[in-house]
Amino acid sequence: MDCRSRLRSRSAVTLPTGRNEAAAAAAQATSAAQAVTIESFLAELAAFQTAASESLGGVSDGSGLEQARIEFLGARSGRLKAIQKLLSGLASADRPAGGRHFNEAKGAVTALFAALQDKLAVVGAGSAAVADAIDVTLPGELVRLGHVHPITQTIRRVQEIMARLGFESVDGPEVEDQWHNFEALAIPAEHPARDPLDNFYLAVARGTDPLLLRSQTSTVQIRVMENRRPPLRIVSLGRVYRPDTADATHYPMFHQVEGLLIEPGTTMAHLKSVLRQLASSFLGGDVHVRFRPSFFPFTEPSVEFDMEWGGRWIEMGGAGMVDPAVLAAVGYDPDEVSGFAFGLGVERIAARRYGVADIRDFYRNDVRFLRQF
Amino acid sequence: MIISTKWLSEYVSLPETTDALVERLLLSGLNHESTQAVGNDTAIDLEVTSNRPDCLGHIGVAREVAVLFARPLHIPDPRPQEVGTAASASIAVEILTPEICPFYTARVIRGVRVGPSPSWLVDRLATVGVVSVNNVVDITNYVMLECGQPLHAFDLAKIRGGRISVRRAVAGESFTAINHKAYSLTTGMGVIADAEGPVALAGVMGGAGTEIASTTTDILLESAQFAPLTVRAAARGLVLASASSYRFERVPDPAAVDWASRRAAAMIAELAGGQVAPGTVEAGQLAASPATIELRPGRVAEVLGIEIPAERQQAILLGLGFVAEPGATDRSRWRAPSWRRDCGREIDLVEEIARIEGYDRVPENEPIAARPVTESARERTLRRATEVLVAAGFCEAMTRSVVGASLEALGSPWGDAAPLVCAPPLVRGADRLRRTLLPSLLEARAANVAVGAQMPDLFETARGYLSRSAAPDTQSSPVEEPLLVSFVMGGGFTAGKGLAEAVLERLGLGGVAMNEPPVVFRPVSLDLFAAGRAAEIVLKRPGLPAERVGVVGEVAAAALAGCGLAVGAKGRVVAAELRLDRLEFAVDMERPRSRPSDFPAVERDVNLIVDQAVPWGDIAAVIRGSAGVLLEECRLVQVWTDADRLGAGKKSFVVSLRLRSSEGTLAGEDANRTVEAVVASCGQQCGAVLRA
Known part of the structure; x- marks a missing residue:
């Protein structure tokens, strides 16, 4: 599996949307998370987005890209993950807007990653063989077509x-x-x-x-x-x-x-x-x-x-x-x-x-x- | 009809080039087949439609040329000089069966010297593909090819008893034709007989016993009319078609009977010597003259969509030999010439005017008003069924509607009534109208396997033919024609069933969203299918009796072998057939559509242990009935048996239930309650036990 599809597979964040789970999340927030204002949350997001795009601008190879991925989008301790945790600290009235902005920022940074990854893959193919490159002349999986007489x-x-x-x-x-x-x-x-x-x-x-x-x-x-x-x-x-x-x-x-x-x-x-x-x-x-x-x-x-x-x-x-x-x-x-x-x-x-x-x-x-x- | 241009030019002056001639003839009804140079002559082969016997002679074609190119037509008027004793002194003629021969004339020519024809005659016949025999026979052929009236010359000395009788053949009567083959005749055929037996097969061929030979001196020249159906029956029955029978089947010009007789007699006197005896001996009557036809002035424009001036219309009809009769001022009255029996109505005159004027004058940009069209339920049903099968990778086959005994013997899912039989067979050995498409598709599969074609999965949509038991009245047909869609594929029962279900779903019957599909699968026993491995598809509609609308099953070893397919575990073949005519109602059914729920689903697997005898269908029905509104999908994941872990005679159904609410996110407890209800019902109704 290549790096890009791994990113994609993790991109779906389940936001509390259903009533029951929302109630459960709210209960958790009051006990475990600190209160966060929407303004500070949005500022965090903006800072994240700026930092990510700057960092990615300086990436020139696969390992640099992977480092940046772990820093910004890492599932365990990435900066985005940290911001996600702040979500539960928002006032419940602010939470839908916060979630929406969070998703937008996440989508934008993920897209930057994917674009850069494609670019590096093209460059890599020109210079050195990529370890998991496929033989593109292999036959595709057969899709049998029917025919009308x-x-x-x-x-x-x-x-x-x-x-x-x-x-x-x-x-x-x-x-x-x-x-x-x-x-x-x-x-x-x-x-x-x-x-x-x-x-x-x-x-x-x-x-x-x-x-x-x-x-x-x-x-x-x-x-x-x-x-x-x-x-x-x-x-x-x-x-x-x-x-x-x-x-x-x-x-x-x-x-x-x-x-x-x-x-x-x-x-x-x-x-x-x-x-x-x-x-x-x-x-x-x-x-x-x-x-x-x-x-x-x-x-x-x-x-x-x-x-x-x-x-x-x-x-x-x-x-x-x-x-x-x-x-x-x-x-x-x-x-x-x-x-x-x-x-x-x-x-x-x-x-x-x-x-x-x-x-x-x-x-x-x-x-x-x-x-x- | 092969035309010699040299010959043709005797009657009418021809256009500069043969191409110009044939092009114009082509566009006025004489289709051009080919042009060929023969010596210093040109042969053009024209296709003459069956309504135009007049064009089976050079004069008829010359008349067309004369009208098309507005040139004069010259037709000879032969008047043989008559000498000696009257013909009636040498021969008597009687017609015993006027329905076979309405009119017969005999002419006598005495003192003829039979010998070779002059070279011009030999050449002319050679141009049109006729081999010269002797001067007398050549002249009869020449005159037939000139005016379309067949003639026959007998050696008068060999006519026994001085009398000609036209009658029906006696069954089994023997006749040797001039081709020196003997034929056994039937009563449907007409003969020309002398005192002792047949001397000619009426209108078809003369007999060997009276043929013109070098020793012949006196000739009986026959010019007659024979009934087309009798001639046709004899020619077909004895496989003895001739230039003569071809023309009599199309009814030559009655007026040509006399003309041809005079023409041939004059030519024989001129080219073979001999004296033409005065008079002809006649029997019967010529057909009555044609009726008067009225032509309304606006009619041509109404039919053709173009205006043709009245004077031009008249000129065309006059040129073709129609005779103008006095009539009312608002319409013209016409009598058709004797050689145009095909013209008896106003529309016939319109067609004559049109084809001579030329259809190139008819415009090709006349708009028609727009009209809406809807696709019928049958068309949509057919199209949808085809879409599914093509999407599944199948090729559409077209197999013969009529099959042989061995395929037919494989039986039908649609009843046991004997198949309808046709004659002649469609192809050798195939005379039974098929009651199912499946054996034909199996045979087509076998043909593919035989040539090593890969994945020969085929389907077909076509009619079956069922004999209805005793039609209650003469109005309803004793034949029922179900519209069938059938497919044959490699694989087992479930593969075939899955595809059959996909077709049904696309037709609006079944599918995952339907809680109670109107079709159910039930075990069935048919010769076509392996025992215990086939189902009938039964349609249940409210208020109507349940009926079989399809079958699906693994094909029986005997049926595979009977169709030429290998039998064995690797060669499993599954086949299905559906009656689309019984299912087409569904494409018009309105069914409610619902908006899918936005709330998340909960998946729960349950493992139910039941007795071996409990079918999945029962469990599925109980689950659907007991799960309530939350059940979105009930999917069978696995069926397994293990005597050690489940106990003897038991099996396990692993079922995945997808539950979802349209009103909110489903709580775990709600999902659990549903699953508990399902398990309890399966326990009560099917004896199912939840496996821990």
């Missing part, structure tokens, strides 16, 4: 950005029915997207309605629209499932973040502007977005949207104006409200953002991989 980090980042734009996050069931996964999204029974080979259908049904693991988080948007009236701004997110063979860019389980805004007078200009704000916040800087026409059953017009990244256009996801048939399916009047929706493939964005070449790495759960995020 990069997919979760990506989702949270999009969530946070969208929250600033007034979109609240929602989730819904992963096991879905035909209505929410397909029909309400304008995907009719004969649509290839409903092929049993392209979905994970469950062996159980609700009545005669087959259930499946949802293939998109748009299901949640339908559920929210069915239960709430516009205006609406939500981000639905979570796991979705499609029977793709796992490879570097596909996995049968992945994550989507989908935004939905339903408000009267919404146009594609609003969609583009919101996506631009998302892109700018996500990527940093003033990022532009580009629309390319595309086709999705539940939006019309439908577009793919690209963001400008490193001088190139990068595909980010799909978007569009909510199809009037979808608005009608949830009981909204397409002539009164309009809205837009967009979706992002989280794995793809995360892979690009972190430079991960194979999205299967996100699901290997190797802590050597996860600790890099």
Whole structure:
């Protein structure tokens, strides 16, 4: 233990603060201590402080410092200790003020000591080795840090950005029915997207309605629209499932973040502007977005949207104006409200953002991989 | 769809550079995949969305180019010279199943000389990646790639009985395709049959028995419509996708049935000799013409947020082949062209106008009004649970929601109902929706151990999937999806319990300041956990039945082995799982906050000897109940047994009590009185004796 921490460990003086102990101290004072006036007490303190600072000013090495420490701050017979004893001789009305001044003087002198000690340590290190110097290249004591999964980090980042734009996050069931996964999204029974080979259908049904693991988080948007009236701004997110063979860019389980805004007078200009704000916040800087026409059953017009990244256009996801048939399916009047929706493939964005070449790495759960995020 | 620029330029004059062409197509809906020089031609690969079968032919793409660059479009109008006996003298056609084939036409060409194609045709097909077979087959392919309508040529002499029937396959019926592989058909598939059996799989592939050979002289040319779902089912069922099935699945232009037949017949007559017999033999009916679509004048601006002049809107629609119809003055009326079945509503017209005008005109600085957002209880619960586990040094894992039989067999803390099963499996062998995350995390731990990763302590937040016993009505789902947080770490029970308690505390349940935590730990027996070394976490809320909201325990040797982890004293693994969906209420609970006392505390240790059977929880409850308001903290310091010093069947709890008053400095006598009360109560209620 070095000198400085020893000083610190002794610096706490317990002053009588509680009623019971104060009473006990007062009783002791009347019997053992001589009466002291506050004026003389303060004078003693001032003299102590002046002497200490003068003495310390002349100290040039460790031994001199230690001598000064014993003289002024020594626990047994230091000058400060002597002054502390005078405290109990003060009139009880003066005692709080006396204590306060005592603590101030003590703090000031202790601080002088610490400063001088630091100074001498620096000088000492330059000339001769300090006896208890440590090898500063020794490893620090390990503090193990946990790590949030990069997919979760990506989702949270999009969530946070969208929250600033007034979109609240929602989730819904992963096991879905035909209505929410397909029909309400304008995907009719004969649509290839409903092929049993392209979905994970469950062996159980609700009545005669087959259930499946949802293939998109748009299901949640339908559920929210069915239960709430516009205006609406939500981000639905979570796991979705499609029977793709796992490879570097596909996995049968992945994550989507989908935004939905339903408000009267919404146009594609609003969609583009919101996506631009998302892109700018996500990527940093003033990022532009580009629309390319595309086709999705539940939006019309439908577009793919690209963001400008490193001088190139990068595909980010799909978007569009909510199809009037979808608005009608949830009981909204397409002539009164309009809205837009967009979706992002989280794995793809995360892979690009972190430079991960194979999205299967996100699901290997190797802590050597996860600790890099 | 691969496009030859040379070929394309037959219908429309192209812009100066291929780059300019593909850039404009890219921004109007035909995604550019690649450009490649082939000989003195250029092949551009375009991605065509499933709603645009018209662009699965060069003419469709040419039409887009014509509109985008405002250039004239030239489409040939082939009129083959018809000679000799009528086609109907050579063949009869019947459709037995109109749901599979709404319309079928057959044309007869006699006296054909089958041979190699001219080099221009070979080259053109080579540019788009099609290998030349012979002049007749090449022409059918060429015309398909020109207009998007698949064709098939049969050797007429090999059609038995002079009759073509379109029907469903008979189950088990055998068919040898032109790839010379034999297929066993099912009733879901459509076939073209002659008097004796199938000669083609409708819309998918022709048969080997009637294929065009060097000896062929008379040809039956099929141009027909086939139902997309039937074609798709057959192509997928037999793993026999073809350029033809790809197009029929997307429904080609009905008007192209006749055009393609004429075009191919004229080309065969020209390039392979032969005489086109007068007329076609037809069965069925073409789809009805599209309905009229009304477009309100302000609609485009309402959807797009930009103004496009009415004249420009009209020019775009006319260029795309839409026909203006007379209508009311306040709106325009349009009929979609036959090749645009995807357009039937006003919004479809808006989209057409938008994509040709270009989305680059849509501004990207249109503000939306601010709206406040609050984080839901679920989000906060998830975030807080994650914070604790990350702070504890854990890495978040993401494991598959669907597991195999061996992991599933380890059981679940959430009931014994059989797992839900999905088809197909998520990955090979994994078809059971998991009822707990723990086996998946154990397996992930094993994978880490296998590669020598250090301290692979993992957690995950995800859904479980539970089968609800007999849903009372068809409205409620038979599936319950608890939101789970689970962790797996090296160590013993108390390490796991401590972390579980930390999570619970952060969620607002428990913690040192709570005199009566709403969750209690009780011994539990589950297959996942070692016997006698696990607890269930039970939530007790006033007015509600107690329920299990979590489990924590040392993992059983069998479960460790089942997940690929070593079993042994050094490899102790503790795991816990909590149902966040049952705990999220707590983050919204208002609890009183108090100002900490400024007065000093008094610490008193007591050493209580009790019977081995007395659990700490009982002693702790008695201490909390009897110590009164002065008790700030009751901390178990040590548990020890020593038959010599304590007596057989006894153990000692060394308990440190921290007492403090909020009203003043605690006197020794007050502290003593509290400790005496505690010892007395422990004696009365638990048989505890103070060890001197």
